[in-house]
Amino acid sequence: MKTMRRIVADVKAAIQNNTELTPLLWQLICHSPQMPLWLPQKELLAKAETGSLKVFDQYFTQRELNFNYFIWGEGRRKIMLTHGWASKAADFIELINALLTMDDVQVIAFDAPGNGKSEGALSNLLLYVEAVKALLKHIGTPEVMIAHSLGAMANVIALNDLKVAPRQLISITPLIRVKENFKATMNSVGVPEEAQEAFFEDFRKRFDDHFSHFRLTTLYNFKGLPHFLAYDEEDHIAPFEYLQEFLSAHPDVKSKAYNGAGHDRILKNEEVIADVLSLLE
Structure with a gap:
């Protein structure tokens, strides 16, 4: 959970400083917190x-x-x-x-x-x-x-x-819906809509749209x-x-x-x- 707390803090700082969010959003979405x-x-x-x-x-x-x-x-x-x-x-x-x-x-x-x-x-x-x-x-x-x-x-x-x-x-x-779950995660930490769309565009390119709309x-x-x-x-x-x-x-x-x-x-x-x-x- 320490890693996820750090990622969330980094995302919030990037939002406040208006810096590039997409690399951090990959971590936010794809890091799976591990409980002992x-x-x-x-x-x-x-x-x-x-x-x-x-x-x-x-x-x-x-x-x-x-x-x-x-x-x-x-x-x-x-x-x-x-x-x-x-x-x-x-x-x-x-x-x-x-x-x-x-x-x-x-x-x-x-x-x-x-x-x-x-x-x-x-x-x-x-x-x-x-x-x-x-x-x-x-x-x-x-x-x-x-x-x-x-x-x-x-x-x-x-x-x-x-x-x-x-x-x-x-x-x-x-x-039931993966993309909507991603959006809920980003909304929970205040990611702006335009940054979310930039992430989804990068997501579609990386995965060739393989399951972004599953x-x-x-x-x-x-x-x-x-x-x-x-x-x-x-x-x-x-x-x-x-x-x-x-x-x-x-x-x-x-x-x-x-x-x-x-x-x-x-x-x-x-x-x-x-x-x-x-x-x-």
Whole structure:
């Protein structure tokens, strides 16, 4: 978090001094703050079979980055977890412990590049996608894929790219619009509109517009696939109006509100965890 506080201070100083903002905005948008592990999380990871895979960072370092994965259990039913932005595998601790009470399961999670202890100073959606694809190729298509926040979009894009699908998807407070989330981040520190537009123009040039306008509503095309979506109507990170757009376009997706659960705290919500277990049992 110290790095993010420094970046925010640098952005605010640049705004006040009317100096070039775009390089700082890249850091603001693509630095994923990393919180230290607490003891129960360390103990959970110590019980896992661990390994690492590589993805190519095409847009920042132009080199391969190692990312870490974790496997608990040896059951036949594979359940894969994809974390959200500024998160890590261990943030699923309550859900992982609950899943491991089920019979015949194997739980797989990973730290995306730039998150947890995986390599990378900056991260982005494409690195998440490449990590999901690498892990799917390594473990095979799991029975269930569960994702939080940005991880839900990464799962959908990776499955589209590989042309595979699990038997069931579960999305927890998924991000629906990436660009709007970027704008919210910049608005939160007072970045002027013209500076935001300059950043987006640089973004489009660097990524060849590869995902600057990605919206889950248009990316999602899994008709008939059992999909449960958990959300909070008061979620300011994944606004309810965007979620309504997604659910209207995809009425076969089952959803449930857990109002007051919070965008991140929802992963610890006992009702959410109980409902997930019920779906899988």
